[in-house]
Amino acid sequence: MTELMRRTATSTAMRQGLRVVGAIRLSRYNDASTSPEVQEEMITLAANRIGGTPVGWAKDIDVSALKTSPWEREELLYWLERPEEWDVMIWQRMDRAVRSMADMANLGRYAKDHGKRLVFASGPGGDMLELDFGSAMSELIMLILAFAAQLEGQTIVERNQGAAARLQSLGRWAGGPVPYGFQPVRKTFPDGNEGWWLGEHEETADIRRAAIGRAIGGKSYSAITEWLTSSGAVTPANHRARLAGRDEDPESRWTTTTVRSMLLSEINRGHLVTREGTTVRNADGSPVVQGVALINDETWRQLKEATQELAVAVLQAPRRRDAHELLGVLVCHACESNIHTGTRTQPDGTRAEIFRCNNERHDKATPKPAVTKATTLAWAHAEFVERFGFIRRTQIVRTPGVDHRAEIEELSENLKELGERLPKMRGAAADVVEGQMNGIAARMAELQLVPVEPPKVVEVELDTTWGDAFVAAGDEGKRQIMLDMGVRITVGPPTGWRRPVEERLSMTIERDEVQDALDDVAYQESL
Numbered sequence: 001m002t003e004l005m006r007r008t009a010t011s012t013a014m015r016q017g018l019r020v021v022g023a024i025r026l027s028r029y030n031d032a033s034t035s036p037e038v039q040e041e042m043i044t045l046a047a048n049r050i051g052g053t054p055v056g057w058a059k060d061i062d063v064s065a066l067k068t069s070p071w072e073r074e075e076l077l078y079w080l081e082r083p084e085e086w087d088v089m090i091w092q093r094m095d096r097a098v099r100s101m102a103d104m105a106n107l108g109r110y111a112k113d114h115g116k117r118l119v120f121a122s123g124p125g126g127d128m129l130e131l132d133f134g135s136a137m138s139e140l141i142m143l144i145l146a147f148a149a150q151l152e153g154q155t156i157v158e159r160n161q162g163a164a165a166r167l168q169s170l171g172r173w174a175g176g177p178v179p180y181g182f183q184p185v186r187k188t189f190p191d192g193n194e195g196w197w198l199g200e201h202e203e204t205a206d207i208r209r210a211a212i213g214r215a216i217g218g219k220s221y222s223a224i225t226e227w228l229t230s231s232g233a234v235t236p237a238n239h240r241a242r243l244a245g246r247d248e249d250p251e252s253r254w255t256t257t258t259v260r261s262m263l264l265s266e267i268n269r270g271h272l273v274t275r276e277g278t279t280v281r282n283a284d285g286s287p288v289v290q291g292v293a294l295i296n297d298e299t300w301r302q303l304k305e306a307t308q309e310l311a312v313a314v315l316q317a318p319r320r321r322d323a324h325e326l327l328g329v330l331v332c333h334a335c336e337s338n339i340h341t342g343t344r345t346q347p348d349g350t351r352a353e354i355f356r357c358n359n360e361r362h363d364k365a366t367p368k369p370a371v372t373k374a375t376t377l378a379w380a381h382a383e384f385v386e387r388f389g390f391i392r393r394t395q396i397v398r399t400p401g402v403d404h405r406a407e408i409e410e411l412s413e414n415l416k417e418l419g420e421r422l423p424k425m426r427g428a429a430a431d432v433v434e435g436q437m438n439g440i441a442a443r444m445a446e447l448q449l450v451p452v453e454p455p456k457v458v459e460v461e462l463d464t465t466w467g468d469a470f471v472a473a474g475d476e477g478k479r480q481i482m483l484d485m486g487v488r489i490t491v492g493p494p495t496g497w498r499r500p501v502e503e504r505l506s507m508t509i510e511r512d513e514v515q516d517a518l519d520d521v522a523y524q525e526s527l
Contacts, residue, residue, distance in 0.1 A: 023090065093121070093123075334366045
């Protein structure tokens with residue numbers, strides 16, 4: 001665009017009224033001094049001063065100017081890609097727009113190329129600042145101000161790191177994304193000072209605990225994700241949006257990765273964790289508490305055991321789509337393959353469900369056996385109860401051992417992380433970090449003296465029998481019991497349709513302890 005075209009476009013816009021886009025950016029929603037409402041009010045006043053009319057807003061919340069350029073912010077990018085729809089862009093201050101000399105140079109070049117005006121409601125001295133890109137001196141001033149913003153940003157980062165370390169050492173919440181199930185609240189601490197704390201958010205805390213309960217009950221991550229989705233549970237992203245007073249994202253979805261992270265995190269116990277999921281510890285090595293505990297220690301132990309079992313289950317093959325009530329139990333007498341379901345036409349013309357072998361290795365000498373499904377299921381269930389129903393059930397009771405190796409490794413990682421941060425710290429922050437390192441080192445030395453004791457496994461006999469459990473279980477539960485006990489039902493060869501199904505079925509047991517119980521009963525009866 002030529003200089004003449006830019007001047008013509010600007011003149012036309014002034015006659016028609018300046019079209020203003022208000023740009024709002026906030027790193028954290030709870031920063032009251034620069035809240036979206038405060039920024040919007042100041043931008044509106046600046047728009048009135050220049051005789052402009054707002055035609056849109058670019059509101060990028062929870063976005064850092066140090067980490068993102070203007071072209072990496074979703075709502076701001078929308079307007080930058082549509083220069084024909086606006087004339088002036090207004091921010092509250094320059095640091096709301098950029099904290100980098102390079103970003104300011106790129107933004108200035110964009111404004112110069114498109115004939116746009118960039119205005120800051122509060123400039124040096126508190127008065128409104130408008131950047132004029134028609135002179136080299138103005139561009140120099142622009143870069144000087146951008147350098148000041150960049151330097152201030154770096155200072156803020158260092159100050160925030162020190163402040164966060166200090167707040168963490170005092171058990172305060174230092175800010176950041178609000179975990180699911182929590183909400184920031186003001187609290188008076190035992191030292192008499194007031195600060196931020198993560199209190200329980202009733203709705204999402206109940207959802208989080210319900211998910212934990214399902215995990216302890218044996219549900220997979222996928223099943224829990226499906227339940228959260230089907231029940232319409234608010235997602236973590238939209239939970240934070242609600243707390244911030246922002247519009248919810250209709251595209252936000254639950255994922256198994258989110259569910260897994262939520263279940264495995266020590267945030268459930270109110271502990272402060274890093275982005276990588278590592279627990280932050282006090283000077284003595286104990287975990288830093290930044291909020292209420294949503295579950296107690298016993299529930300956490302059960303959850304850890306359940307998630308370890310889930311991790312093992314993920315490595316195992318998933319259940320087949322063609323699974324039926326006796327899959328893995330019912331086999332062919334000839335090829336010993338699993339028998340599957342099918343249908344066949346009865347003499348009266350109706351269709352009936354059957355079990356039959358589909359293995360192609362059969363020939364005329366050994367035809368594929370088939371039996372009626374309903375009759376086979378009835379026989380299998382009755383035969384199991386008759387033969388094994390009186391045997392008392394046993395339960396494996398695991399007593400946790402003593403093994404601090406995982407905690408020692410975690411403390412070692414924390415010590416390494418703090419060692420990398422210490423050279424960058426100054427003053428009180430450095431003192432706090434150094435104290436934490438000494439405390440962690442002392443805690444590690446103490447744990448390394450404790451010998452490792454393996455967990456104990458004891459088999460306890462229950463008051464109920466396998467028959468009681470079998471009768472009470474559903475079809476899948478009955479199948480699982482038979483699989484656990486090593487029950488195998490063999491379908492014999494077809495010898496004419498008049499032969500009863502029951503005579504072609506035989507049940508055997510492959511579990512040694514069950515067979516031992518049966519042998520003991522037989523011995524007692526023989527006396």
